[in-house]
Amino acid sequence: MNEKSRKDNDLGQLRIQIDEIDSQLVELLAKRAKCTKQVGAHKSKTGMPIYVPEREAELIAKRREQASSMGVSPVLVEDLLRRIMRESYQTQHVIYKKQSDDIKKVVVIGGEGALGRVFVDMFERSDYFVEVIEKNDWERAPEIFANAGLVLVAVPIKITEHVISQLKQLPDDCVLADITSVKHKPLNAMMAAHKGPVVGLHPMFGPDVSSLVKQVVVVCHGRHEEKYDWLLKQIKTWGAVLNESDAQAHDDAMAFIQVMRHFTTFVFGAHLAGENPDLEQLIKLSSPIYRLELNMVGRLFAQDPSLYAEIIFGNKDSVGLLHRFRDEFDKALNLLESGDKSGFIKQFLMIGSWFGPFAKQSLLESKKLLQKVDDDRHLG
């Protein structure tokens, strides 16, 4: 055997070994999934929450330690375990423990909408009797609401208050809740329409989530907290994390979180389309961070325009915010046009100190993400 073919042979042998190891890896994953399914079944029966932060942290810490002692990167092991755990969260739970046996019926108004459907599904998998009411069913409303223990309003933002104002005849003990993306006005409307327990919810996720694990739900308390405690427990059982907020503070934050973000993304898309550069070329020449940026802009326009119109046009307080953004833009443009580099650097440093430790933390977190963008590159 000559030198070259001996070397090719070595490489071939090594690749066979690697394939063998990867095959064992897949087998391990199959075995692990069997175990986590049993854990899931156990949790469903006992009502234990699907996501237990302490167990997750402990599990990761043990493997990181083992990795270090074996010369394997602990960061690699943590990344892999987090990805594996995500999968098991998504697949292990078919049913959830019901947190209140007193609730005869859950009514979801607008339960055929995208996000409404997620809640209908979760309640049904938690063994509640669920009824959906849509606009065509309104004549049957008295009958449907008659023995409801929870009425959840899941209708488009523009009709939320109107729909709530129609709910004058709910049973006294019935919990009235909504999942609208603004909270101040709907919460007031619910308090006015119903004398019983009231709570405002804002699920910070879209209908395309594959599980509720680690998803955030904002809770704005209304009235008789003790009477809807079971509902909050139920949502936690699904794996979600609750964050309490004052309704007005929530809406102020959303002006940043939703309106600013969607509006500027819209403008970015409008500008790109207007400039009409060669998109292929732009993608080809992109650094990971710009590829990610382009993705974040592009994804908006693959979605329902009326949904975004509702969010942007539905929060009129944000007009002032957007005007001030435009003013900042002009100020920065002035710095650029007058060649005032030192003014730019001075402001840059001021903004950096406003962000504080979050800036550094963002650099680290986004680095991990950008590496993921690289991992997924398919290059020929």
Added chain:
Amino acid sequence: MNEKSRKDNDLGQLRIQIDEIDSQLVELLAKRAKCTKQVGAHKSKTGMPIYVPEREAELIAKRREQASSMGVSPVLVEDLLRRIMRESYQTQHVIYKKQSDDIKKVVVIGGEGALGRVFVDMFERSDYFVEVIEKNDWERAPEIFANAGLVLVAVPIKITEHVISQLKQLPDDCVLADITSVKHKPLNAMMAAHKGPVVGLHPMFGPDVSSLVKQVVVVCHGRHEEKYDWLLKQIKTWGAVLNESDAQAHDDAMAFIQVMRHFTTFVFGAHLAGENPDLEQLIKLSSPIYRLELNMVGRLFAQDPSLYAEIIFGNKDSVGLLHRFRDEFDKALNLLESGDKSGFIKQFLMIGSWFGPFAKQSLLESKKLLQKVDDDRHLG
């Protein structure tokens, strides 16, 4: 044993099994790393490129198939393998095959700068004799350049052309190249200063990359392509991907890719700092996408302001581009203030059709990323 403690016991047993499986997983990773290190050594000797797209695709396809047949998610398996392969790309190569034995010396001007150092390191690990020249060494320049086979200009953008204009005395056959983030003017300057082979390079990554695998390097051809063919091969040996571009087209694209992105991010930060919302609260209430957005803004301000000042102030063509962005912003603000929802939706759809299939693709790609943001959440 009562019912409850029996159940607790079941759960305990399952967790022991899961820990056992995870421990085997770490052992497999250690074994795999041993194999890939040998593959790396083999590639270093033979000069095979570190990244072979076909082998990667084949390896993934085989494991996806196995996964499907065993009821394991193929997407999960692909994600894990890509993450594992990234690690091995980063660790397996210590040295690289030298692609040209004729090159007596590589000189990196500004080789003590952050990105310059990456190239010095890569050339040294490829067995080239590398000399660095910084501004204080300039009197020794004739001696340093005397038998150089490659001179790589890696100085800050604002002095690139000036430095190039000083390079009148290079050996005829020496390759002159630069790694500046604009290409048109530096390439012209190099063509004027040197009669021999010339090529412009733009590495589309920062100095913090942990390997060059899958990173993009833009190539703008200058003169005598056949004489710097070895250099392009060398860069490919490091795992990078080359994209050829016309210098002016490159600069036009960079106005979007770098200037627009950094400038609007700067304004976003300025606006946030000016509005001064409670950052903690904002993060707490954030959906995954806004958390990512905040990270992308925050990360800018953890970096060197003068670097960004150079990029933004160094590309004066972008002023017009930024003005037109501001105009788009005003137009959108008008739609909002006049309540013209249907005008908004109409434009939204037009932009969507400009993006074409990229929009849908972005939605899919970013969904994977947002899941990664969720995976990494540490919640108490």
